[in-house]
Amino acid sequence: MPWYLYLALKQLFPTGRFFSFFAFISSVGVMLGVAVLFGVQSVMNGFGAEINEKLVKTFGHVRVDSGRINYEADALVEKLEAIPExxxxxxxxxxxxxxxxxxxxxxxxxxxxxxxxxxxxxxxxxxxxxxxxxxxxxxxxxxxxxxxxxxxxxxxxxxxxxxxxxxxxxxxxxxxxxxxxxxxxxxxxxxxxxxxxxxxxxxxxxxxxxxxxxxxxxxxxxxDDENKAEEIAAQLNEELEEPFRAMTWLDANQDMLFILQFEKGMMTLIMVFIILVASFSIVSSLLTSVLRKTREIGLLGAMGGSPKHMGLMFAFQGFLIGCVGSVLGICLSMVILYFRDDIIGTFTRITGSEAIMIKFYQFARFPVQYQLSDMFTVVGIAIFISTLAGLLPAWRAARLKPSDALRNE
Incomplete structure (x- = not known):
């Protein structure tokens, strides 16, 4: 292992202590941001999946109508029954x-x-x-x-x-x-x-x-496969004469589905700011570390350490804080979501708002759906922002001249 990465680990995990205090505070900030962001995305995915399932079961995959009373539906039924799918x-x-x-x-x-x-x-x-x-x-x-x-x-x-x-x-x-x-x-x-x-x-x-x-x-x-609905509907629209029109459950409910996707995107954007706030604690803790270890940085430079390696030592700390905070945040989010019904049930009983929850959110329980793509996206954002937060202290450490650093009091 390169010496600068080894020193970065030693600063995060000092001898005799499980974790440095500054690194712990920074990791907790990232953890909370990741937990909230991943939790919100999982709940929104759950709402989307639950609504999609209910829409399919109560609407069907494809509907064919003419906007008027159809007295020759038997012929249309025979045509649709002939579709292999x-x-x-x-x-x-x-x-x-x-x-x-x-x-x-x-x-x-x-x-x-x-x-x-x-x-x-x-x-x-x-x-x-x-x-x-x-x-x-x-x-x-x-x-x-x-x-x-x-x-x-x-x-x-x-x-x-x-x-x-x-x-x-x-x-x-x-x-x-x-x-x-x-x-x-x-x-x-x-x-x-x-x-x-x-x-x-x-x-x-x-x-x-x-x-x-x-x-x-x-x-x-x-x-037999709801993913074929749009293809079958398009095929029927080419074959059917006016005024008949085939409409999928997606077409009939596209406004609602768009709103759900839009809400998920906006809430994700808002929750990213929690991780951005946590990144400031990373910057402040690493900058404090640079100031406290100015003479050590000068000594390392005098022994042959390059400015590049000095910078990498602090940038790597930001990267590690992001990794640790992300893993803990995902775990915390899953634990909270696992007990979500108990938490929400207790809250609604205390406030007497169970009927209001059902009225406005349409469900008696909070649905959740985990997606690997969301997990990788959240972890990637958190690690990227944390690493970026470590660049300012890394740049300051890289600019220190060994002679000036050794004279520092």
């Missing part, structure tokens, strides 16, 4: 209704799904509570847990559904009574935006409520 194809219809229980009304999105299809694009059975898809028929309804909480509904209750068709008939001086449906089950996707604003009925009942006849609003398609 297709795993499930379902017709659907959706809109808004007035749902009333007792004297409490709400206006959820209503989805009509084909319960007779062999494979379901939307895995309803994965979301239902104490029920399955076989319980859904033309006289029953599945209600999101958020809607059920709003109206204080339980399984077995009867709700009234008012559709836009009723208003249309009123204009024609016809009177239609609301449709009474029994709540056959509740469903919970884990995504509050859907659970608090969606109900599910059979496709046939939806067609009746909206006066669609045999028509539907579109067709959903699931693929």
């Amino acid at each position: 297709a795993t499930a194809v379902n017709k659907f219809a959706e809109g808004m209704v007035l749902l009333q229980y007792g004297n409490r009304p709400t206006f959820p999105v209503i989805r009509g799904i084909d319960v007779n299809a062999e494979e379901q694009v939307i895995p309803v059975d994965d979301f239902t509570l104490h029920a399955d898809l076989e319980d859904l028929d033309d006289e029953t309804i599945f209600i999101g847990t958020g809607v059920a909480m709003q109206l204080d509904i339980a399984v077995g209750d009867t709700v009234e559904v008012y559709s836009p068709l009723l208003l249309d008939r009123l204009k024609q001086d016809e009177v239609m009574l609301p449709r009474e449906l029994e709540v056959a089950g509740l469903f919970e996707t884990g995504y509050a935006k859907i659970d608090s604003n969606t109900v599910v009925v059979t496709l046939r009942l939806m067609q009746e409520l909206y006066g669609l006849g045999e028509g539907v609003h579109g067709v959903m398609l699931n693929l």
Whole structure:
């Protein structure tokens, strides 16, 4: 090992002590910056992955619609089923209704799904509570847990559904009574935006409520690989005639996904400043070391040490502080994120803000997803800034002349 690297290690790890005090303080600063930066990125990744999963499961990989009622959906279904990558194809219809229980009304999105299809694009059975898809028929309804909480509904209750068709008939001086449906089950996707604003009925009942006849609003398609969605959608758009259009789940939700990515980028940029603040402690501690060891630096120069080697000795200390702080920061971040639910749960119980967290963040728990690319990026930034912080003390040490340094008091 070169002598200047050996001396750098001796200054960081003096004989008789595990770590020098100045190096310890600097490493703690880097550790906290890395922990916060990596933790924020992992949480944002978790939110993105969780939202992506919920969007795919509740939207399907590709949807084909025309913006109007489609009365020839069977031909479209056959065309989509012929795609080799297709795993499930379902017709659907959706809109808004007035749902009333007792004297409490709400206006959820209503989805009509084909319960007779062999494979379901939307895995309803994965979301239902104490029920399955076989319980859904033309006289029953599945209600999101958020809607059920709003109206204080339980399984077995009867709700009234008012559709836009009723208003249309009123204009024609016809009177239609609301449709009474029994709540056959509740469903919970884990995504509050859907659970608090969606109900599910059979496709046939939806067609009746909206006066669609045999028509539907579109067709959903699931693929064996969601990464092929854009390719398949582009291919369908070339083959389908106007006004039909294929749209992927990414296209339909691109604004939300862009905001998530933008938030992650901005928060990363802001958190980098924590590491920059920590770099000042590295500069100050190494500059102090240069001043304290001026005579030793002069002696090393008199013994043949070059200015380059003097500079490398202090630059290497900054590099090592960055490495140690980065490793400790990654470990600290993982430990905190491992206990994140307990920490957040305790905080929300103390402040009484659990309902607010679910309302605004859409999830009852904080999702986390670790990515090696983020880890390498954070560690690289921390080590680069720490090494850069060691260059100023290194430059000052390199400029010291041995004769002047030896005369220093």
